[in-house]
Amino acid sequence: MSRAADAVPGTASENATRTESGNVTEQAVGSVPAPGTAPDTAPEPVIDQDVVIAADDTDVTEDDSSDRASSRAASTSSVAASILDYRLENGRTYHAYKDGKYSLPNDERENDRLDLQHHLFLLTFNDRLGNAPPNDPHATVGRVLDVGAGTGIWAIDFADEHPESEVLGFDLSANFPEYTPPNVRFEVDDLDEPWIYSQPFDYIHSQMMNGSISDWDVHAKKSFDNLSPGGWVEMNECNIKPECDDGTLKEDSMLLRTVQLVQEVSVKRGRPAMDMKGLKNVLLNAGFVEVRLMQYKWPTNDWPKEQRYKEIGNWSHENAVSGWEGLCMAVLTRGLGWTPTEVIVAMAQCRKELKDRTIHAYYPLYSVYGRKPTEAELAEKSYCPWENTVTLNLARWCLHLVDDLAGGDRSVRNRTAGLIASCCDVAIAGVLFLCDVGSVVYSAKSRKRSFGSPLKKAGTLLAACSSLYL
Incomplete structure (x- = not known):
């Protein structure tokens, strides 16, 4: 399905067993050993779970902006013209195929934000494209499916790192690049429709799909059914509701008030912004084993004292400001009858709160992955x-x-x-x-x-x- 709303609620952390750099944790579930072991040189993912980020009391400094603009083709040559007939609304364009299923825009501003968000994930995952074993150094991967491919940047990066792989990405909007590696192809499709593929996949990846999926249990079952035995699924999702460890984010803030409104509308339209911490049980119930859930924190700006979180905070701030405005413009005008002017006024207050370094808020990010049992395991x-x-x-x-x-x-x-x-x-x-x-x-x-x-x-x-x- 389409790229998803940057959201998901979640709070407490999972039982942690592994630590790194004093930070850490991850929870492993399932008694079946993995087929093969990861290379000894594989870098461990950096995990922020249970870490209380220290605030930096010094003055705010502005980062130099990065030029992330890139040329894109309107679509691949095989995409029908009707799919490319985008909807223009309040100065932004939205997908026309299955109109209304995805609330974020699909214009150049949004494409730039998605590419920025991709870099934010790389910073968070210590320069890895994901946490599942297919992303380990020297891993050999066959067929790969990227659900909600967006601009196609993740699929292209994965294909570059794994020339032996065959990578397929699909999305509701045809915002894919004109030139791609030979082992990548893209399709315009709706993940709610039946998945009909000639062969199963070895790795199914998705990120930021919260608010775009109506039933996560059904989605997980589709992933399970379309994986080869021993294949991996990975879902990386962020909560729409920011959290705070020291009470500096007030309940009456415009940011939390608009979050509540967006959540209410998302429930009415049948695509609720879920608590992504629950993805662990979703994968377990679908039949996956070796399920691991990791939690990270995306600060709302550069308020943290530690340089790693400060850098993540700068990128997270740009991602949140642009994404939240694009999402709210569609959701609040369509779902609650707000005027564009009312949304603009509310977003101005949200931007002010997101920029305020005295508010020590962050967005919880959950990374969960699991393995489909092998044929021998299924036969037992x-x-x-x-x-x-x-x-x-x-x-x-x-x-x-x-x-x-x-x-x-x-x-x-x-x-x-x-x-x-x-x-x-x-x-x-x-x-x-x-x-x-x-x-x-x-x-x-x-x-x-x-x-x-x-x-x-x-x-x-x-x-x-x-x-x-x-």
């Missing part, structure tokens, strides 16, 4: 797509109970485990299995009989009942 009866979720923990507890009651009868346990692993509807499996355990406990207490026989009968009945639902 013990594999469960809900691993490390509450469901699996409950199932494990029940299996332990069955072991105790059955007196070590492994056939009963294996039958129960097989049912859970093969059941597509976790709710049905849970209910049926709990009924099985309940009947065993009841039989044991009321009849004072051994547990083996009723367990075997309950297991047989459970398997028969489940076949009616599967």
Whole structure:
């Protein structure tokens, strides 16, 4: 789908286990080992999770602006003219294909911002194009899909770094470059439509799609279904709502007030600005393993004392000011009936707050990636797509109970485990299995009989009942 609104709410950090430079963390989920190991020379991503950024009390200094303008073609030669018939509104242009699905403009100003945002990601990820293993040095990657490719800058950079790869990028707007590496191609498409590809991908990447996706569970399932076994998915998303660790960002600020309005409109239009911290569970529920979630912070300006955050803050400020104005102009005029003048006045106050170095705010950024199990892992009866979720923990507890009651009868346990692993509807499996355990406990207490026989009968009945639902 189209490039997404720069947003997503999120707050607390995940359980961290790895630190770097005193900063750090990441959470790993999943018990299946990766096929192959990353090179010893692979640089570790810099992670800001749980770091309280120190404010710089010195005066503000202006950075020299960078000339990031670049020539772009209106489209590839194969794109239909109707797709290029953009909508002009309040001095900005918006995509016409599937009009209204994406609220940010697609004009040259927005394209420059997207390229600037790409550089901001590189600063944040320590000069890496992503955190998933396909971005490790010397990694060999086959087919790659870039969802919401925007100007195509990420896809082109990845293709340059991986000449062995075949990279496909798609977006709602045809703002792709005229000249690209031979191993890159672009398409105009809508991610809400069925994904029909002749071959699966080894790596699916997306960033800043928050506010453009109606159902993240469906999106994750599409990614899972279109990956080769052992392939990786990565999603990098930023919260629309800035946060603050020292209370200097007031709840009555114009910035937070407009955030609240944009969130309300996004819910009404069916593409809510979500809390992207929840992406970890989205990937787990879709069946991914080795899921990792990392949190970063994008300061609203150069208020931090440390040089790394100060530089990120400068780029983040430019990204936020331009992006927020473009988003609000469409959302507030279309969704709430504001006049362009009213939006301009509100944006002037937002720019003032974003520039204020006494307000120590930042945008939480979440990077999450996971691996699709290999064919061997998928074939194992013990594999469960809900691993490390509450469901699996409950199932494990029940299996332990069955072991105790059955007196070590492994056939009963294996039958129960097989049912859970093969059941597509976790709710049905849970209910049926709990009924099985309940009947065993009841039989044991009321009849004072051994547990083996009723367990075997309950297991047989459970398997028969489940076949009616599967």
